[in-house]
Amino acid sequence: NAERSLANTLWFGCILCVFYAFYTLTMVTYYATFSEIVDNDKDRLMLSNVKTVFDVVYYVLGYALIPAFVGSMNIRTIALIFLPLAATMLIPLFMIKERSTLDKDIANYALSDNYEPEETVGIFDSLKYAVKNKSFMVWMGVYFALQFSTQLFLNGQNVLYSGYVQLEGFQITMVMACAFAPVPFTLILYNKLVRKYGIRVGYIFSLLAYMSAMLVLAVSAKDIIPNETARVIVACFGGVLSSFGTGCFFSINYTIPSTLAAIEKKERNVSHPAMYFAIQGLVGGVATAISTGLVWVNLKVDNLLWLTPYVVIVGSIISLLATKFMSEEVYNIGKASSEKGQK
Numbered sequence: 001n002a003e004r005s006l007a008n009t010l011w012f013g014c015i016l017c018v019f020y021a022f023y024t025l026t027m028v029t030y031y032a033t034f035s036e037i038v039d040n041d042k043d044r045l046m047l048s049n050v051k052t053v054f055d056v057v058y059y060v061l062g063y064a065l066i067p068a069f070v071g072s073m074n075i076r077t078i079a080l081i082f083l084p085l086a087a088t089m090l091i092p093l094f095m096i097k098e099r100s101t102l103d104k105d106i107a108n109y110a111l112s113d114n115y116e117p118e119e120t121v122g123i124f125d126s127l128k129y130a131v132k133n134k135s136f137m138v139w140m141g142v143y144f145a146l147q148f149s150t151q152l153f154l155n156g157q158n159v160l161y162s163g164y165v166q167l168e169g170f171q172i173t174m175v176m177a178c179a180f181a182p183v184p185f186t187l188i189l190y191n192k193l194v195r196k197y198g199i200r201v202g203y204i205f206s207l208l209a210y211m212s213a214m215l216v217l218a219v220s221a222k223d224i225i226p227n228e229t230a231r232v233i234v235a236c237f238g239g240v241l242s243s244f245g246t247g248c249f250f251s252i253n254y255t256i257p258s259t260l261a262a263i264e265k266k267e268r269n270v271s272h273p274a275m276y277f278a279i280q281g282l283v284g285g286v287a288t289a290i291s292t293g294l295v296w297v298n299l300k301v302d303n304l305l306w307l308t309p310y311v312v313i314v315g316s317i318i319s320l321l322a323t324k325f326m327s328e329e330v331y332n333i334g335k336a337s338s339e340k341g342q343k
Contacts, residue, residue: 024281026089032274033096034258041259045194045334048254049187055250056183059154060176126275129264135327136260136276140283142322143253147287149315150249153214153242155292156299156308161235164305166222171232178239183247190248194334200323202334203252207320210245213238214309214316221306253280259333291315 002008038044070078099109101120121129130136153160157179161172194202216238225231257280261273299308 024278028274028277028281030089030092031254031258031277032261033092034254035261035265035273036271037096039262041334042195042336044258044262045191045251045255048251048258049191049247051254052187052247052250053184056180056246060180121270121272123275126272127279129268129270129272130275130279133260133264135330136257136279138322138325138327139256139260139330140280142319142326143280144283144287145315145319145322146249147284148291149210149312149319150246151288152291152296152308152315153312155288156296159300160217160305160308164308165217165220165231165235167232167235174232175235175239178236179242179246182240182243183250186244187247187251189244190251195336198331198335199252199255199333200326200331203248204320204323206245206248207316209241210249211313211316213241213245214312216241218306218309253284255333256330260330263329 034044034047038047066078099105157176158172161167161175167175190202190206193205216234219225220231220234220238222231225234257276258273261271261276265271295311296308299305299311
């Protein structure tokens with residue numbers, strides 16, 4: 001069919017709905033294990049950080065290395081080449097063993113000495129519990145502004161570097177490397193801040209570093225820095241600064257929902273972490289749609305690329321201010337003294 005035909009539009013619309021429906025089911029199930037396989041803040045934080053390192057690897061592949069080395073290769077060909085990696089999602093099936101939920105097996109398990117009754121909830125009760133959790137809903141406000149900012153930058157950075165900063169090929173790859181490669185090391189500092197002061201302080205520090213990176217990027221335009229070498233150096237410095245934010249932003253997305261789910265399980269004996277990640281995914285999707293499907297498109301079309309860093313900063317400031325409404329239990333996630341008190 002013609003590329004821009006109505007038939008193709010409907011076809012890809014249906015395919016994308018099917019893909020993202022099953023993608024969501026897969027990832028929500030996966031993330032739900034975060035509150036199940038560890039039993040304290042320290043381990044949840046470490047688990048989130050390890051997951052973040054792997055996230056960075058695939059972002060570097062997707063945003064930097066593949067675009068730089070595949071040239072004009074069709075995106076469908078690239079997708080088929082990497083398709084076998086999807087099989088790695090089966091790994092948890094062989095590692096996480098859960099007890100049977102069949103009635104006869106539950107009856108037998110109830111007779112054992114290790115029996116711990118746990119309330120099971122349906123989807124609507126699960127949704128009700130999550131929506132009524134004030135700490136989680138405040139986090140959704142913080143998260144919405146965060147996703148708006150980070151997705152605007154992450155999805156537009158290639159165009160930003162090539163159009164606004166006017167870099168090319170390997171130069172863009174260098175800046176990307178500076179933005180992602182230091183993340184495992186910046187997570188060490190982030191982890192120390194969280195262990196000493198709690199997750200809010202670690203998050204605010206990361207936001208400030210991210211906003212500083214945007215300011216550096218804003219002044220790295222060719223009109224401001226004519227010398228190409230100097231422009232690359234300044235952009236790379238901005239990339240390193242942004243890595244202090246990127247590590248936190250990936251990690252905290254796993255840490256807070258899983259911790260709140262664990263707290264609820266302890267207080268109410270109700271375990272439904274999947275709903276927290278499902279709602280977070282929905283909120284993040286809406287924020288991303290507005291950020292990349294509305295704001296970013298208009299910034300490109302109207303030749304307003306120079307505004308991008310400032311829009312990212314505004315979103316980051318809103319997210320920072322929203323942390324003021326976080327509950328104390330969220331403030332202290334990961335804080336060593338808080339964990340000792342709980343024990």
